[in-house]
Amino acid sequence: MSRMPPGRAAALGAAVAALLVTGCGQQDGRDEGAGNAPGAGVPSHPVTADSLDPDTFPRRGAELSEQPPQPSRDCAGRTGTLLEPGPVDSAMGLRAMTVWLTHCGSGTYRLNGYPTLQVLAEDGTAFDVHSLRGAEPITTGVRDPGPHPVTLRHGESATAGVVWRNTYTDTTEDPVNGTRLQVLPAPGRPARTVAPDGGIDLGSTGRIGATAWRKAPAAETGQSRPAEPGAGRPTAPVPSTPAS
Structure with a gap:
């Protein structure tokens, strides 16, 4: 699977960039569900550097920062959203992990449907x-819980499952071995970038899938109330090895 030519990436990136807004953690009453039917596939177009948060966009030549073994969900000193990957579960070429999105801003943060991955x-x-x-x-x-409204208050989290296969059958193309995963939570939301442990090895499949967002129950972290800035670091559940 080859990379996009620079010209094509720039043209496609401009289209996606129109969906993004600057800033993060804004109060938004919209439900983002249009075009989020399960089973659909969308081209995973690149997003331009100008449309990304400069603190999260991977700079050329920058070294990967170490990721915590479990998502921290710690909003201390943060605004907007905190995106963190969970551990990658591997079995016979199948990869699965949980992506955590924590609302660290004011007001409410609304999701409805599937993230777009790059x-x-x-x-x-x-x-x-x-x-x-x-x-x-x-x-x-x-x-997959399917598209449904998810409303987050400060300190609350939503999760989405991410799956892919490391299968290489097309020797005419180079295998996809990515190091970062860019996540667009919903149309009109800023994209965030994470570095999953072990990278993203799609082989020649050319596909990566995500479940719809769901609200993380307080029981998963042992909390009865949303986490406050500076609170303890709860442990995220590790996805079980898929059966197929």
């Missing part, structure tokens, strides 16, 4: 892959 090389170059709405095209072992 696989990036270490230098920030986008691979030409497809982001699938739903996990079933890749595996039936990961449950």
